[in-house]
Amino acid sequence: MTTTTSPDPTTDSARPPYAYGDLDRLMGLMTGDEKHAPSATSTLDVLWVLYDRILRIDPARPHDDDRDRFVLSKGHGPMAYYAVLAARGFIDERTLAGWAGFDSPLGWHPDRNLVPGVEVSSGSLGHGMPIAVGMALGLRARGKRGPRIFCLVGDAELDEGSNHEAIAVAARLALDALTVVVIDNHSASLGWPGGIERRFAVEGWSATTVDGRDHAAIEAALTAPHPGVPHAVVAVVEAKS
Amino acid sequence: MIRPSMRQRFVSVASELLDSDPRIAVVTADISAALFRDTGAARRHPQRVINVGIREALMVDVAAGMALEGMRPIAHSFAPFLIERSFEQVKLGFAHQGVGGVLVSTGASHDTGAYGRTHHGPGDVALVATLPGWRIHVPGHADEAEAVLRDAVAREEPGYVRLSERSNVEPVGYSDALTTVRQGGAAAPVVIAVGPMLDPAIKATQDIDATVLYATTVRPFDAAGLRAAMTGTDVVLVEPYLEGTSAAEVSAALSDRPHRLLSIGVPRVELRKYGTASDYDRAFGLNSAGLRERIGAWLAAAKATATAR
Numbered sequence: 276m277t278t279t280t281s282p283d284p285t286t287d288s289a290r291p292p293y294a295y296g297d298l299d300r301l302m303g304l305m306t307g308d309e310k311h312a313p314s315a316t317s318t319l320d321v322l323w324v325l326y327d328r329i330l331r332i333d334p335a336r337p338h339d340d341d342r343d344r345f346v347l348s349k350g351h352g353p354m355a356y357y358a359v360l361a362a363r364g365f366i367d368e369r370t371l372a373g374w375a376g377f378d379s380p381l382g383w384h385p386d387r388n389l390v391p392g393v394e395v396s397s398g399s400l401g402h403g404m405p406i407a408v409g410m411a412l413g414l415r416a417r418g419k420r421g422p423r424i425f426c427l428v429g430d431a432e433l434d435e436g437s438n439h440e441a442i443a444v445a446a447r448l449a450l451d452a453l454t455v456v457v458i459d460n461h462s463a464s465l466g467w468p469g470g471i472e473r474r475f476a477v478e479g480w481s482a483t484t485v486d487g488r489d490h491a492a493i494e495a496a497l498t499a500p501h502p503g504v505p506h507a508v509v510a511v512v513e514a515k516s
Numbered sequence: 517m518i519r520p521s522m523r524q525r526f527v528s529v530a531s532e533l534l535d536s537d538p539r540i541a542v543v544t545a546d547i548s549a550a551l552f553r554d555t556g557a558a559r560r561h562p563q564r565v566i567n568v569g570i571r572e573a574l575m576v577d578v579a580a581g582m583a584l585e586g587m588r589p590i591a592h593s594f595a596p597f598l599i600e601r602s603f604e605q606v607k608l609g610f611a612h613q614g615v616g617g618v619l620v621s622t623g624a625s626h627d628t629g630a631y632g633r634t635h636h637g638p639g640d641v642a643l644v645a646t647l648p649g650w651r652i653h654v655p656g657h658a659d660e661a662e663a664v665l666r667d668a669v670a671r672e673e674p675g676y677v678r679l680s681e682r683s684n685v686e687p688v689g690y691s692d693a694l695t696t697v698r699q700g701g702a703a704a705p706v707v708i709a710v711g712p713m714l715d716p717a718i719k720a721t722q723d724i725d726a727t728v729l730y731a732t733t734v735r736p737f738d739a740a741g742l743r744a745a746m747t748g749t750d751v752v753l754v755e756p757y758l759e760g761t762s763a764a765e766v767s768a769a770l771s772d773r774p775h776r777l778l779s780i781g782v783p784r785v786e787l788r789k790y791g792t793a794s795d796y797d798r799a800f801g802l803n804s805a806g807l808r809e810r811i812g813a814w815l816a817a818a819k820a821t822a823t824a825r
Contacts (some may be wrong), residue, residue, distance in 0.1 A: 355776065441574055
């Protein structure tokens with residue numbers, strides 16, 4: 276059962292000696308700032324835990340068929356994503372400095388054709404989760420039970436109705452290879468009365484809510500068994516100012 | 517007469533392809549899902565025949581996700597829901613990701629006459645044609661639809677196959693190139709008939725000295741074939757969807773030659789009528805009588821202009 280396997284991040288030899296503490300500096304190569312406001316880093320801790328402790332990936336083999344897949348659906352504000360990809364060895368940190376320039380592979384929205392390790396080109400909201408559902412169905416159709424799919428969305432992104440088509444169908448089709456992480460920085464203009472977790476739970480997902488800055492809690496939530504059903508982790512961070 | 521249905525042929529061919537090629541998947545949003553149960557394909561391949569319910573936006577992105585996993589997905593619904601409703605998914609799910617897939621519509625333009633405007637989709641080809649890298653096919657007969665489907669599925673690039681309830685009596689054959697159906701005399705006008713418009717175009721021009729070319733593939737457009745067929749200056753483009761959809765392709769193909777172009781297709785109007793597809797053809801001047809009148813008047817006016825010079 277893939278969903279109950281304990282995480283086994285690849286310990287590739289080429290892994291550069293970056294730590295969580297380096298991420299601010301790496302982001303600074305793009306933003307020019309030493310320190311970053313919480314609103315610029317809402318995804319940072321979840322991304323770090325995913326890439327440091329959860330995802331079975333190897334930057335030397337970014338297209339390995341047995342890798343875990345990470346889909347950044349919320350493609351905007353990708354500095355934290357690029358910083359983590361650099362820390363994890365997918366991007367040379369020298370590439371960060373020219374970001375968003377005409378010839379840079381790193382734009383305001385990531386393109387899978389330009390950046391190794393980027394699974395899905397995103398930007399327009401509400402496509403990542405539906406595509407991740409298709410990826411999970413593709414893996415199932417190919418008989419591949421090993422790889423897992425993690426998809427990150429934002430709480431405001433959930434406004435897009437296409438996500439709700441995906442939430443319903445992922446559970447009805449029992450896509451247990453799929454985990455969706457919702458970064459909740461309370462930026463949905465009309466809010467989610469009753470909570471985001473319930474939107475998933477009512478459709479039959481395994482769902483939980485954690486502190487989006489607590490690495491141990493994030494790791495525990497991302498590794499919780501969810502046999503036969505997809506899994507949702509709502510990671511709550513500071514409200515967007 | 518009852519002609520073989522392109523939609524039924526699609527279901528039987530896709531069901532056969534599912535049996536022979538493990539990369540093929542079919543994704544539906546209720547439309548035609550029962551037909552894939554009838555062929556047994558849904559039972560034989562439950563992991564590759566996916567019905568997502570009435571969720572067309574999801575259907576297209578699911579197909580894209582399966583393509584990202586190395587599969588060759590076929591997504592299928594009525595043209596307005598597959599293309600118009602889901603257009604951003606079509607735009608971002610395939611060429612932008614760098615993967616392919618095949619979109620197969622049924623219920624072309626006003627095929628579903630009495631359903632009204634909500635179920636009519638004459639803008640489908642024009643919309644898909646705004647995207648880079650897509651092959652667009654408009655078969656005019658079930659046999660051509662089958663050949664198109666087999667070819668589109670075997671390729672890697674994105675493909676759109678527009679199936680219709682309307683059909684020519686006999687197939688010409690599927691080709692990427694324009695096929696000469698009738699050869700006119702020196703400097704004769706060239707009539708390009710697309711898909712199911714061939715039979716009415718042939719009948720409409722039977723008393724006119726014209727070369728008639730037939731197209732089942734409109735993107736990429738066979739510019740070289742048109743240039744080779746042109747011995748005069750006059751081109752008549754007869755398309756079964758939005759009027760002028762391929763006019764820019766014709767103009768580009770002939771950009772260095774003096775030419776005149778008459779574009780015939782579905783006009784931009786809210787007709788607010790029901791009835792049958794034939795009723796719509798009559799109203800839009802797309803049956804043989806309507807085509808004869810428009811083409812004849814245009815050629816006469818063009819001739820008068822030429823004489824006046």
